[in-house]
Amino acid sequence: MKGLRRYLDKIKPQFEKGGRYEKLQSTFDAFETFLFVPDKVTFSGSHIRDAVDLKRTMSMVVLAMMPPLLFGMWNVGYQHYLANGVATDLWQNFWFGFLQVIPIVVVSYVTGLAIEFFFAQKRGHEVNEGFLVTGMLIPLVMPPDVPLWMVAVSTAFAVIFGKEVFGGTGMNILNPALTARAFLFFAYPKDISGDKVWIVDKPDAYSGATPLGDAMVGAVDKIPSPLDMFLGFIPGSIGETSTLAIMIGAFILLVTGVASWRIMFSVVIGGLVMGWIFNLVAINDYMRIPAWHHLVMGGFAFGAVYMATDPVTGAQTLKGQYIYGFLIGLFAIMVRVFNPAYPEGMMLAILFMNVFSPLIDHYVVQANISRRRKRWQKVPVK
Amino acid sequence: MMSATIKVRKGLDIKIVGEAAKNTVTISPRTYACKPIDFIGLFPKVIVQEGDRIKAGAPVYADKKQEQIIFTAPVSGTVHEIRRGPKRVLLEIVIEADSQIEYIDFGKAEPNSLSRDQIVDKLLKSGVWPVIRQRPFSVIAKPGDIPKAIFISAFDTNPLAPDFNYIIEGQEKAFQTGIDALLKLTTGKVHLNVQDHPATSRIFLETRGVQLNRFTGPHPAGNISTQVSRLDPIGKGDLIWYLRPQEVLMIGRLFLSGTYDATRIFALTGSMVNKPAYYKSLAGASLQDMLNNNVTGGAARYISGNVLTGTQVTSDGFAGFYDSQVTVIPEGDYHEFLGWALPGLTKFSFYNMFLSRMLPKKGYALDTNIHGGERAFVMTGKYEQVFPFDIYPMQLLKAILAEDIDLMENLGIYEIDAEDFALIEFIDTSKIEIQSIVRKGLEMIRIETT
Numbered sequence: 001m002k003g004l005r006r007y008l009d010k011i012k013p014q015f016e017k018g019g020r021y022e023k024l025q026s027t028f029d030a031f032e033t034f035l036f037v038p039d040k041v042t043f044s045g046s047h048i049r050d051a052v053d054l055k056r057t058m059s060m061v062v063l064a065m066m067p068p069l070l071f072g073m074w075n076v077g078y079q080h081y082l083a084n085g086v087a088t089d090l091w092q093n094f095w096f097g098f099l100q101v102i103p104i105v106v107v108s109y110v111t112g113l114a115i116e117f118f119f120a121q122k123r124g125h126e127v128n129e130g131f132l133v134t135g136m137l138i139p140l141v142m143p144p145d146v147p148l149w150m151v152a153v154s155t156a157f158a159v160i161f162g163k164e165v166f167g168g169t170g171m172n173i174l175n176p177a178l179t180a181r182a183f184l185f186f187a188y189p190k191d192i193s194g195d196k197v198w199i200v201d202k203p204d205a206y207s208g209a210t211p212l213g214d215a216m217v218g219a220v221d222k223i224p225s226p227l228d229m230f231l232g233f234i235p236g237s238i239g240e241t242s243t244l245a246i247m248i249g250a251f252i253l254l255v256t257g258v259a260s261w262r263i264m265f266s267v268v269i270g271g272l273v274m275g276w277i278f279n280l281v282a283i284n285d286y287m288r289i290p291a292w293h294h295l296v297m298g299g300f301a302f303g304a305v306y307m308a309t310d311p312v313t314g315a316q317t318l319k320g321q322y323i324y325g326f327l328i329g330l331f332a333i334m335v336r337v338f339n340p341a342y343p344e345g346m347m348l349a350i351l352f353m354n355v356f357s358p359l360i361d362h363y364v365v366q367a368n369i370s371r372r373r374k375r376w377q378k379v380p381v382k
Numbered sequence: 383m384m385s386a387t388i389k390v391r392k393g394l395d396i397k398i399v400g401e402a403a404k405n406t407v408t409i410s411p412r413t414y415a416c417k418p419i420d421f422i423g424l425f426p427k428v429i430v431q432e433g434d435r436i437k438a439g440a441p442v443y444a445d446k447k448q449e450q451i452i453f454t455a456p457v458s459g460t461v462h463e464i465r466r467g468p469k470r471v472l473l474e475i476v477i478e479a480d481s482q483i484e485y486i487d488f489g490k491a492e493p494n495s496l497s498r499d500q501i502v503d504k505l506l507k508s509g510v511w512p513v514i515r516q517r518p519f520s521v522i523a524k525p526g527d528i529p530k531a532i533f534i535s536a537f538d539t540n541p542l543a544p545d546f547n548y549i550i551e552g553q554e555k556a557f558q559t560g561i562d563a564l565l566k567l568t569t570g571k572v573h574l575n576v577q578d579h580p581a582t583s584r585i586f587l588e589t590r591g592v593q594l595n596r597f598t599g600p601h602p603a604g605n606i607s608t609q610v611s612r613l614d615p616i617g618k619g620d621l622i623w624y625l626r627p628q629e630v631l632m633i634g635r636l637f638l639s640g641t642y643d644a645t646r647i648f649a650l651t652g653s654m655v656n657k658p659a660y661y662k663s664l665a666g667a668s669l670q671d672m673l674n675n676n677v678t679g680g681a682a683r684y685i686s687g688n689v690l691t692g693t694q695v696t697s698d699g700f701a702g703f704y705d706s707q708v709t710v711i712p713e714g715d716y717h718e719f720l721g722w723a724l725p726g727l728t729k730f731s732f733y734n735m736f737l738s739r740m741l742p743k744k745g746y747a748l749d750t751n752i753h754g755g756e757r758a759f760v761m762t763g764k765y766e767q768v769f770p771f772d773i774y775p776m777q778l779l780k781a782i783l784a785e786d787i788d789l790m791e792n793l794g795i796y797e798i799d800a801e802d803f804a805l806i807e808f809i810d811t812s813k814i815e816i817q818s819i820v821r822k823g824l825e826m827i828r829i830e831t832t
Contacts, residue, residue, distance in 0.1 A: 001719040033755055037721030041714050041750040045800075045817035046807045047689045048398070048541075048711065051729035051736060053754025055722035057761065057811050060735055126755050170758030256734045260763050311762040317774060318763055365777050369792040372772075376617035 008032055026120035030127035057258055058129040064252035065136050065306065068239035071232055073097035075242070076144040079199045079235050083206040100144055100200055101238055107148050109135040111155040119164045128169035130176075130312070131159070137177035137306060140239025141299065141347075142184075143192060145200050150188060154180040174354045175313045178347055185347070198235035210236045212298040212336065212344060220285040229296040240302040243295070250305040259309035262318060263325040267304035270329020271295055278337055286337050294333050303332065303346035308353075315357040317364040324360055328353045387578045388612045390599030392770040394732055394805050396541045398689065399745035400709070402649040404548050406660040411668040414456050415474040415700035416442045420693075421512065422521050422821075423828060426453075426472050434461045439486035439508055439642035442475050451522060454509025456644035456664040458484040474700060485641035493563035493637050501566050505633065508642045512703065513629035514567075517606065517622050518796040519828045529623040531570040531614050534561075536586045536627050537577040537597075539604035540688035544649035544706045546627045547583040548660070553631055554585045560634030565591050568623070575609045586627075602770065607802045611771055616796050628706055632665075648672070648701060652689075652710040653747035654682050661708075663701075669708055670698050681713035683750050690804035691817070714751025722754070732768070732809040757812040768805040771798060775806055779816065782823030787830060790823055800824070 014020045015028035032038075034055075042049060077093030077100075088096075112135045113127075120127040138155055162179030163172040184192050198210055211229060214222040224234050232242025240246075253259035275291025282288045294300060308314060308328050315324035328349045335345030418426035425446040430436060437458040445451040457479040465473045488508045493501060502525050505511040514523040523529070536546050550557060564572050571593045576582045578596035587594065595613060597603045606624045610616060628646055635643040644665040650672050651658050661672045669684065677697070685692035686702040689709055693702055701708060718724075726736030730746040733739075765775040773794040781789040800820040807816040 005717055005719075029755075034720075036717035036719055037751070037753060038755060039715045039717050040752045040755075041683075042752055043694075045691075045815055046804050047683055047685055047692065047694070047709075047750050048396070048748040048808065049752050049754075049813065050733070050809045050811075051726060051731045051753050052733050052809070052811050053722055053813065054757050054760060054811050055754065056735050057733075059723060126757070128757055128760075130760065168758070170760050257764075258735070258761075262763075311760055314762070316762040316776060318766060321763070361777075365774055365793070368772065368774060368794075372617075372792065372794055375615065376619075 005036065008035070023121060026125070026127055027117050030117065030120070033126070054129045055132075058132045060256045060258045061133045061253065061306075062136055064249040064256075064258075065133075065140060065239065067245040067248040068140055068242060068302065069101070069136070070094075071242045071245040072140065072144075072238040072240075073101050075232055076100050076200060076238060078233065079144075080201060083199045083202045096200075097144070101139060103148055104139040104142055104146065104151050104238070105136065107151045108138040108155050111152045112138075112159050115156060115159045115164070119168060123168065125168075130169035134158070134176045138180045140302070140306075141177060141181045141237050143198055143236075144238050145198070145202075146184070146192070150184060150191065154184040154187070157183045170312055172312060173358075174351055175307055175310050178307055178351055178354075181347055182351060185344075198237075210234065210298070215286050215289075215297075215336075220289060223289070223293075223297075226293055226296055229293075237299065237302075240299045243301045246301045246305050253305065253309070259305070260311070260314070260321050262321040263309045263314055263328075264304050266322045266325030267308050267329040267332075268295060270326040270331075271300060271304075271333050272329070273326075274330045274333035278333070294336070298336065299344055299346040300332060303350055304329070307346075307350050313354040313357065315360050315364075317361045320357065320360040320364045323364075324353055324357050327356075387596040387598055388609075390597060390603040390608055390612075390770050392767055393539075393600035393602055394768045394809070395539070395600045396689075396748070396808065397730055397743070397745045398541045398653070398711075398748050400652040400655055400658050400711075400747075401542050402544065402651050402658045402660055404545070404660070406647060406662050407672075408662040409667075409671040411479070411663060411671045413462065413476055413478055413668045413670075413700075414459075414664060414666045415476050415668070416453050416455065416666055417474045417700060417703065418443060418453070418472050419474070420703040422519065423825065424522070428464060428472065428475065430461045430464075430475065432461050432464055435459075436461065436477070437484045437486045438644075439488065441509065442477075443472070445522070448524065450506050450525060451511055452506070452509050453512060454642050456642070456666050476700075485643075488636065488640050488642070490640040491637050493559060493566060496563075496566070498566045501563050504636065505563075508636050510632050510636050510642060513632055514623050514625055515704075517610065517616060517624060517799065519824055520799050521828070523623050527621055529568050529570070529621045531622050532564050532568050532572045533575065533606055533610055533613075533622055533624040534564075534573065534592075534627065534630060535575050535604055535606055535609055535624070537575070537582075537604045538626075538688075538706075539601035540690055540707075541601075542649070542651035542658075542707070542709060543604070543688060544647070544660070545581075546706075547581055547586070549647045549706070550583050550585050550627055550631075553634075554588075556631045556634030556638055557585055557627065558589060558634070559637050560630035560632070561589055561591055563633050563637060564625070564630070571614075573609070573613055575613075577604075599770075602802055602805065605799075605802055607798050608770055611797055618791055618796060620796070626704070626706065629704070646701075646706065648705070649707045650676070650710075651707060652685075654678050654680070654710040654712055665701065665703055667701050668698065669695065669701060672708065673697050673710070677710055681715065683711050683713050685709040685711070689748070690808065691801045712747065712749040714749035716751065718751075732764075752813050754811075754813050756814060759812055759814070761811045764809060764811070765806045768809055769802070771802070773797065775803065778823075779803075779814075779819055782819050782826075785826065787827055790827065795823055795827065 074094045076097030081088045158176045158180035162176040166172045278287040315321045331349035332345040426443045427446040441452040459479040462476045462478040467473045516523045574592040578598045687705045778793040800817040
């Protein structure tokens with residue numbers, strides 16, 4: 001590794017100010033710090049610092065997305081061969097899905113990172129690690145049959161209009177991955193919804209509807225068994241079908257403390273409460289399905305674990321996180337059941353609450369302020 | 383008076399090696415320094431010139447804005463050098479000590495028989511006064527103010543902190559005399575805060591006239607702000623004064639012996655120190671004598687104070703006025719190949735993202751590497767886990783960055799000091815210089831309001 005280090009030290013001056021490739025400074029820095037943790041030492045404040053950094057943190061999230069990604073690859077193959085009536089084994093299924101999914105992942109990362117590098121250089125700061133997560137989230141919420149150019153266009157839209165116009169990572173209001181998904185949903189409604197996109201190369205005669213699709217048209221009796229939905233043997237977006245795989249990811253996020261358990265927990269509670277309310281009203285078949293079935297249907301679990309917990313776009317105060325999560329769960333099920341045009345309520349619920357999370361935080365902080373002011377008034381100011 | 387034990391639940395004890403062994407070496411360094419930069423917001427006015435002969439207790443410089451506050455020499459000797467930094471900032475006034483120290487006699491006295499004014503006058507004339515600091519802002523107390531209470535934290539929870547129960551041994555008389563003087567300075571209580579622990583010294587437990595408060599919990603349980611927040615929170619316009627035990631001793635000795643006796647015991651700590659132990663010297667002592675042949679090879683960071691809040695000095699530098707600790711740790715100026723991706727068996731972290739969390743070591747030889755690059759605020763909910771206050775730390779930091787003074791006040795800036803954010807700075811995944819942001823906010827308000 002010393003040779004590599006020597007080589008980097010040798011070419012580094014060319015990327016610094018006044019160097020031949022100074023326009024690529026951010027890009028060089030991103031690769032250099034990827035290979036080597038910088039030798040920078042503290043100069044003010046605390047002389048020692050925790051071993052953690054944003055790279056470590058974000059790579060934990062990427063690690064937590066591996067179970068749904070790997071399962072998703074297998075399921076893409078499984079659904080394809082099932083629809084075509086071909087008997088296959090585990091590896092054939094996986095290999096088919098792998099070949100289908102990897103290009104989507106590559107397109108998402110290449111498009112997003114290219115834009116990120118460009119903006120980092122323009123603004124003269126480092127490339128933020130946030131896109132390592134976004135770049136993986138986007139493929140996981142895509143239908144397996146999505147055209148690659150659509151992945152590129154929606155990723156570009158999400159990074160530019162979802163993030164960079166607000167000032168980059170840490171400043172954005174909306175979850176970038178969901179922005180990509182929402183863009184795709186509203187820009188190409190014909191291509192992204194219906195029965196066609198969920199199974200790769202589906203024969204026309206085969207029903208390719210997702211459970212939410214079935215429920216939407218009132219075919220509640222066609223919804224697969226809760227166990228199939230929990231395990232994920234159903235058509236759907238690449239990473240969203242298996243609640244089990246998502247729960248493994250949730251376990252990683254919670255043990256490492258990267259994601260807020262408060263948000264995950266309250267999203268689930270919010271979803272259950274809304275489900276129960278519908279059970280009480282019960283004026284149609286969709287409202288009658290047991291509340292907990294909603295947790296394993298569609299993108300609910302995926303959104304609760306990976307999307308709602310985004311620290312930048314979610315509520316930032318601890319009390320606010322309970323409210324924020326609860327309302328996401330509530331609205332997700334409400335939109336899902338009430339509004340047949342948007343079978344996937346989770347996406348809209350999270351984006352909606354992203355917009356309101358600063359307001360929730362504002363009221364939580366105001367409560368702290370008025371508590372403090374009351375204390376000041378009790379003790380006469382000298 | 384006694385009160386119930388106060389439990390501090392949030393915080394973090396950083397596991398770092400190099401604790402001082404409980405034995406004391408007496409040293410008599412040749413040089414000492416009076417450092418105006420030890421005091422926040424001070425504009426010094428030099429009184430001595432290079433070459434002057436002075437006695438211990440003679441004025442060296444004064445506060446330009448309140449000239450009755452003077453800073454005196456800890457030893458008798460010759461003014462060796464007046465060192466200035468960039469923009470002619472007065473860094474330190476170095477005094478070469480006589481072999482036999484000659485003290486100016488300020489007269490012995492029994493604090494209980496003196497009036498408040500007489501006590502204040504004695505503290506000011508002798509140069510002991512600057513040991514008393516105030517909150518908010520952590521500046522030297524103003525003699526004309528009357529604080530609502532005085533706080534003494536008799537334990538330090540910072541990494542490798544000195545054990546005041548050990549330092550105080552045999553000095554009950556000086557400590558009680560110092561407390562007697564302080565009792566005259568406030569109309570409120572004098573709080574003596576100790577750790578709820580069997581090793582807590584009888585001297586603290588049996589001090590008369592104070593309210594004794596017991597604390598348990600991780601760092602920052604020993605910080606003044608933590609204790610004030612639990613006992614008598616500061617609001618806008620409130621004022622409290624605070625000291626550490628060795629500073630109470632200096633007051634006590636002034637009344638007992640009539641001299642400016644700056645005797646101070648330092649804990650020499652850190653993984654690069656061969657024999658970490660306690661060293662008895664004077665405030666402002668040169669560090670050379672204790673560090674000589676006592677530091678292992680390699681690039682080292684010398685700190686007057688602890689690793690979280692101390693000041694970087696050189697190996698031939700001087701101890702800070704308020705510091706009871708000197709720490710030497712390795713510099714971390716190395717590149718680590720794919721360091722962010724390694725399992726991290728030997729890394730200390732607050733987070734469960736490293737294998738070391740499953741196989742913890744007793745202590746780690748932490749160095750000064752930042753372990754990453756600076757980023758925008760991203761993670762949430764973590765700062766709160768090491769911050770035992772009813773304050774929203776990230777919102778307060780953002781208010782400071784926005785220079786919104788009203789919002790800073792409303793979010794509780796008067797209740798904290800930069801040192802209370804040291805753990806947040808340590809655990810921050812975005813590697814932001816948080817203590818300097820907090821100091822900037824406090825100074826902004828202090829300058830605005832005075």
